[in-house]
Amino acid sequence: MAVMGWGIMGAGLIAQEMARAIALCSETELRGVGSQSLKRAQDWVQKFPDVDALSYNELLNRKDIQAVYVATTHNFHKDCVLAALKAGKHVVVEKPFCVNQKEAREMAELARQSHLFLMEALWVRFLPSHQKLKSILASGVIGEIHQVSAVFGKFVEECYRPRLIDPSLAGGATLDLFCYPLSIISHLLDALPLRVVSDCRKSKTGVDEISNAILRYPSGVLAQVSASYDLRMESRMMFYGTLGHIECPEAPFGKTFIIHKHDGTNHVISQESLTVDDGSVGFLHQLQEAVRCIQSGLMESPIIPVAESVALMGVMDGMRREWGLLYPFEKASDLE
Ligand SMILES: NC(=O)c1ccc[n+]([C@@H]2O[C@H](COP(=O)([O-])OP(=O)(O)OC[C@H]3O[C@@H](n4cnc5c(N)ncnc54)[C@H](OP(=O)(O)O)[C@@H]3O)[C@@H](O)[C@H]2O)c1
Incomplete structure (x- = not known):
């Protein structure tokens, strides 16, 4: 089977952990990291010299990248996931899935319509x-x-x-x-x-x-x-x-x-x-599960079905609703 090309959106801290997992997995290769800041991407690739420093658009236009890991702060998860799905990429997105259930539903719906894989990277579940x-x-x-x-x-x-x-x-x-x-x-x-x-x-x-x-x-x-x-x-x-x-x-x-x-x-x-020994790179297990699912033509992993990620966002919406905790970019109706 051909090696699966991966890209990362978000040239931050946790992205490095996933990059180490991608390097360890014989079926995957990290080909690009995309950032809103070219400087951040260029600094990030100092640690991963075989990886290209790109803008989001450049990354999503790359034909040799089939799957994207979204590793931005939570507020950008939805936009990055939707952009990656629209570009025809399979997506693994860091926890939390996004910010609220309304966003989660939008992500789930686009993945379903696009017949692409979508999974929340709640890495502990895969250990x-x-x-x-x-x-x-x-x-x-x-x-x-x-x-x-x-x-x-x-x-x-x-x-x-x-x-x-x-x-x-x-x-x-x-x-x-x-x-x-x-x-x-x-x-x-x-x-x-x-x-x-x-x-x-x-x-x-x-x-x-x-x-x-x-x-x-x-x-x-x-x-x-x-x-x-x-x-x-x-x-x-x-x-x-x-x-x-x-x-x-x-x-x-x-x-x-x-x-x-x-x-x-x-x-x-x-x-x-x-x-129980989980090995030295814990993220490898979630990566291997994503690769297995994508190669099998699955649109989600049975270990963390999309509907469950969507439902759990609703639980956290309910908590924030009780506390009156709305983010500046949210409307009260976003938590209904
Ligand atoms: N699985 C785990 O164990 C684990 C651990 C820590 C974090 N996480 C999750 O991973 C995600 C990223 O966390 P992190 O600690 O890696 O975050 P981070 O290094 O602070 O930032 C990650 C990326 O988010 C964007 N960003 C951060 N601050 C920004 C700002 N002020 N303005 C605009 N963009 C900003 C940048 O994306 P660009 O480079 O694309 O511009 C940045 O590279 C979060 O959703 C978090 O929940 C998971």
């Missing part, structure tokens, strides 16, 4: 460790799951903060961090939340610096989720079942799970720790 956790939970080893708790927080250094605190770049903890536990829990439970109550603490710039929600799933599972870019928190997830609990330290990026079993009361039976 072997995550797949293993999913199968352990489904095995019933801790009985019926009734409660999940997830905390994901870190104090982000000043140099990485600009995009997180800037409302015009769709900053805030929900779209940047909360989206991980939200997406991961939905994937692990194979369900979307039915009901969500939430609250946030706003930053001086008016975005959510701490985001909190309680989510109820159709099976009755309750999940309590907190995220922040402003507080060092103990990032971890816990799954509580009728016969034990599973502890995931360092979640959502951890590779180790501790399975605590009890007899249905407080009597502990066993404790077992399990570590």
